[in-house]
Amino acid sequence: MRIFSENEKKFIELLAGRVVARAAGLGAGADERFWEIIEGTLSGKPVKLQKQFKVFLIVIKILSFLRFGRIFERLGASQQEVILHFLQDGPIVIFRKGFWGLKALIFMGYYGRQKIGPEIHYTPSKRGNEMLKP
């Protein structure tokens, strides 16, 4: 089930810190569940898709270099956001789709953790009708 190298994981954690502002602390290796979800999901996808995902991570680094002359990790927060916004809103459809996939995976790892519920005021109940306002 191991999909990513330690370097790739570090890079995704950095991206997660930008995509989910609250996820900035994930880098402490605090959340194994985040990685269980992400790697568990990707491992069920075709190998071709896994490879494309890794290539997309490299594309982010290359774009950073072309735009700012430095790799993504060495950019300041605002410059990193410029790159991510270009991927999301720019004219290149394949970049937008790639970024959507990256975001979806990060959101899945972050918001898919059961313990996030109370933090984001999401507290469903099997007996939800009992909680309805009269």
Next chain:
Amino acid sequence: MITKDYDIVIIGSGAGGGTAAKELAPLVKEGLKIVVLEWGPQFREEEFTGREIEMANRLYFEGGGFLTKDRSMTLAFAKAYGGTTVVYTGTSLVVPKKTVGRWSVPGISWEDLARRSEKYKQENNVHLLDEPLINENNRLFYKGCKELGYSVEQFPLNLRGCQGSGLCNLGCPNQAKQGTNRVQLPQAQKQGVEVVTRCEVKKIDPDKRTIQAVIHSGNGVGLSSAWQPGFYEIHSKVVVVAAGAVNSSALLLRSGLGSRLPALGRYFTVHPALILTAQHDQPVANYYGHPKSYFSSEWAESDRFLLETCAYFPFTTAKNLAGFGPEHGRFMARMDRLQMILVLALDEALGTNRVTIDRDGSPVVDYTITETVINSFIVAMRKSAEIFFAAGAGRVHAPACKKFTIESEEKNEIDRLIAREDFKLGKVSITGAHLMGGCRMGTNETDSVTNSWGQVHGIPWLYVADASLFPKCAEINPYLTIMALADRVAEGVKNRIGELVGQGAINR
């Protein structure tokens, strides 16, 4: 290879397969052997945990994120004892008369489908929720629509003992939804129909009238299959394919029928959907109570979309917000304050939107989001924003907008802020859960796959009985219409049963 012999094999156990199984079950008493083959397992009641990622991976193909070929949209369809009826919300609407008129299939009348739909409304305890059980999200939608003078209707639902967990799309943890897993399949089994789970059907051999299938071993979750894991060849006199629009089409393509049926896999429609959200300054607590009480078909004719209430879980909600970073995080941090509306575009049935298969025989959905659908989305986002604000929302998120949120003081600028140029494929999350077409009914092989009784053209013993029969989209939530069509297909089989299985097989 283990061989088996049956008179009737039904592939799939959802709204189509479950209904066909129950309707054909009385034939067991007359000596026929009937089996339902279902890809997914039968889950134990305690295995419906309501945990988003866990249940999505258990119940849906590709965890509910099956990507279309160009990756503009994800599709959600399930595999389980009961098929997709395990994961829908139980909305039970009769197909509109105008829709059946647009289908224009000789032999299919609205009156016939409505009569059959009524039968299943009775059988599945379909009713309107009592007012005290309607949650705040639904009340806000109703309030917003009424204030603006838009039509709004209440969904009939097929519930028995609903506790309002709001987890319908992850499989009801209280077993309240009256899907085929609760009603039709148990009835069929009581009459002697066998149901074999964890069974992936690979191929039908149209010359030998055999089915090749694999029984998968379990991973400890769900009940074991009635058959041992391994490869099977199943001989059957009649085969009813009801594996859902994607898998029915793919199965028939794998079976080599594409060359003789040029329409196979084509005219695939999905009701492309957007999940829209707004934030209130006080709790909405949309996760309590049944999520789907109201809908509006105000724009069904003019702009080709429906609006429905909905409730989604943290990951699904996060994914459907177009954006990231602090503004996204602030929206997500107050899930209790979110109001949600689902947009369903009523998409055209185009021959180019189709299910194909790859080299391994796995389904590939080639679907293009058309300019017409995008225009429907733009109007739908604007109208939804109006409804959100009329209901008292403080800010609205539209995935195609110049800003992440439109504040209430900007509500007069909705049309400027939500514009066509801001709708970017890839950025906007589009999903489809109403998968229809691919084996459409019609009169001949050039533009359809089956006749109006679901019998595949040119193969008298092969039937289709699911949403893939729809010649065009249903224009409403399709569950009851699938049951009505499957009921009709079963009647067609029964009417020809002597001819299909041989008189000697009956009461043997």
